Amino acid sequence: MNETSPIDTVLAAVARHTAAVDDAAADLDLTQPSLCTGWTRAHIIAHLGHNAEGLLRLVRAACDDSGETMYASVADRDADIDRSAQLPPDELRAFARDQGAALVAALPRLAAADPAREVERVPGGPTFQAGNLPGMRLRELIYHHVDLDAGFGFADVEPALLRRLWEQEIGMVDTSDPAALGTALTRLARGMDPR
Structure with missing residues (x-):
């Protein structure tokens, strides 16, 4: 009997929920408000794209010892989201979709990394354990899919x-x-x- 490992279960859920968010975003008016105060749906999609981009950096830090952090700073992260939220909708969707797909492809690399390896959100911390990265992405996908206010709920x-x-x-x-x-x-x- 083939048993699925806990990380494989999380990775499968990340892939599933990535596709679900992409499908939801495809037909949405991104200019409408989201459930996150002050953010439109475009901000949510931009955030998910930059979150995937940042987590890709942490996968490289954990697996390749690249020394990268998730974000250069919290201010830079916020500015990136605000800037990307102003992109034309199809360009924004493509950015988020491509970053999400790249992360889905990269996350399995963590199976060969030390799950307790500490990686940094920004230079100087806070830190995360590499083994928690897939679960972190899954949480972002689910919560922000709800935040799109497009019919998907808990x-x-x-x-x-x-x-x-x-x-x-x-x-x-x-x-x-x-x-x-x-x-x-x-x-x-x-x-x-x-x-």
Whole structure:
């Protein structure tokens, strides 16, 4: 009997949800608001493209010892998203689709890397473990697919995956921080039911 490894399960889900976001974006009016305050749907698509681009750099850092960080700085990341959100819609879709596809192709390389290897979001930190990169991408895809406000909600996520996201969400909440608690409650209010 062939058993699927945990990383293979996550990689398959990343590929599936990448295709789902690409399909959703293909027919959307990207100028409309998203569920992320201050962002249009174009900002969401731009963010997903640059997120894939940044995670590709971290795959190279983990596998090739390239020394790259995900982003040069948080300010540069934000500027890239704002700039890309102004691209013509077909150009923006192509950018996000191409970066997403490149990441789907590159993520399996992590199977040969040390999963505990630390890679940096920006120079000087914070850091992530290489083994967490596929799950990080999956989380971005699902949450931001919901944020497109195009008919996809948490109820459309596979039950086992939804439970995993729910457990991660609860694990990350700092109940002493009102802002973090508020963010978690907002996500719950948007329909992330753990059942």
